[in-house]
Amino acid sequence: MDRGWAINVGGGFHHCSSDKGGGFCAYADITLAIKFLFERVEGVARATIIDLDAHQGNGHERDFQEDRRVYIMDVYNRHIYPGDGYAKRAIKRKVELEWGTEDMEYLQKVELHSEGALNEIRPDIIIYNAGTDILDGDPLGGLAISPQGIIKRDEIIFRAARRRGIPILMVTSGGYQKKTARIIADSILNLHRQGLIGEEAVEGAGPSHAPLMMKIPSLRSTQEK
Numbered sequence: 001m002d003r004g005w006a007i008n009v010g011g012g013f014h015h016c017s018s019d020k021g022g023g024f025c026a027y028a029d030i031t032l033a034i035k036f037l038f039e040r041v042e043g044v045a046r047a048t049i050i051d052l053d054a055h056q057g058n059g060h061e062r063d064f065q066e067d068r069r070v071y072i073m074d075v076y077n078r079h080i081y082p083g084d085g086y087a088k089r090a091i092k093r094k095v096e097l098e099w100g101t102e103d104m105e106y107l108q109k110v111e112l113h114s115e116g117a118l119n120e121i122r123p124d125i126i127i128y129n130a131g132t133d134i135l136d137g138d139p140l141g142g143l144a145i146s147p148q149g150i151i152k153r154d155e156i157i158f159r160a161a162r163r164r165g166i167p168i169l170m171v172t173s174g175g176y177q178k179k180t181a182r183i184i185a186d187s188i189l190n191l192h193r194q195g196l197i198g199e200e201a202v203e204g205a206g207p208s209h210a211p212l213m214m215k216i217p218s219l220r221s222t223q224e225k
Contacts, residue, residue, distance in 0.1 A: 004167045005158070005197050009184060012129050012173025014057035015082060023055065023081060024174075030127055031063040033169060034070060037125055045069060048123035050114055050157060053131025053173040054141030055080060058087035065090045073117040075110060077101075077142045093117045099142050103149035106134070111156050118160055126161050126168040130154055132175030132183055140176050147179075151187045158196040 011030075015023030018031055030049065037044040049064075051057040051074045061084070064070040071092050078096035088094065095113050097106070118126075132150055133141035145153075154170070161168040172184055191197045 003197075003199075004165075005161075005170070006168075007170045007172075007188060007197070009172050011171035012053065012131065013059065014051060014053060014129050014173060015055070015059045017059040017062040020059075022059065025059060028059055028063060029171065030057075030060045030129065033127060034060075034064075034125075038069065044124045046071070046121065046123045047125045047127060048117060048121065049073065049127045049129065050117065051075070051129040051131075052110065052134070052153060052157070053129050054133040054138065054143055055131070055174060056082055056084060056087065057129060058082045058084035061087035061090040071117065071121045071123060073113060075113065080140070080142055093120075097143060100144045102144045103146055103152075106143070106145055107149060107152055107156065110153055114157055114160050118164060118166070122164065123166060126157075126166055128157050128161075128168055128170045129173045130157075130170050130187075131173035132177075132180040133173075135175065135177060135180060135183065138176055140174070147183045147186070150183050151190050154187045155190060155194060155196065158191055159194070162196050 013025035013027060013029050016025035016028045018028050034047045037047065046069050048071045049060055054077050056076045057074055061072060064072065072090055073093040074091045075095040076097060079099060093113055093116065095109050134143045134145040135150060136144040136146060158168060
């Protein structure tokens with residue numbers, strides 16, 4: 001995050017809350033990251049979670065149920081796990097998808113609602129949960145997004161953050177096909193080619209967030225194991 005962006009390809013455990021695991025998620029890394037930033041980093045007072053995994057992110061939603069500092073946008077297949085009605089109360093911008101949603105409809109909704117969310121409340125940090133279980137053929141996601149659609153989705157979110165000069169942390173979350181690893185790599189390469197990550201991204205950052213971007217060396221670009 002010292003460069004205004006970070007990508008953790010091992011994170012995104014969005015079904016785990018502070019006191020309970022679930023859905024292959026052992027610890028609440030999204031909650032931990034946000035609480036760390038609020039407590040340790042001067043100038044971070046508001047966070048927006050953009051959760052684009054195929055499943056509802058009920059873990060962080062339960063953790064921030066009553067916290068007005070955290071704005072949650074969640075786009076998910078409404079027919080699948082977890083179907084957590086209580087957690088849904090924390091979602092400020094809820095987009096429920098049908099079985100087999102394809103690229104055109106999906107990308108239109110992602111762009112429309114991400115722009116709307118960031119215009120409604122300007123955060124000091126964006127946590128982007130970029131699940132690839134939206135990929136066509138995923139056994140758990142039930143959606144039908146192409147590899148190119150996933151790459152474009154990630155570009156939409158990073159471009160929205162870059163345009164506003166808001167630091168962004170991306171975690172890769174769910175994805176249950178072998179080819180998702182290649183898609184994630186291709187997406188990261190595309191973000192670099194587009195100048196949305198790398199040194200160029202720092203140079204284009206908004207002046208109001210430039211000092212903040214240099215204050216977050218503790219959130220590393222890759223997960224330490």
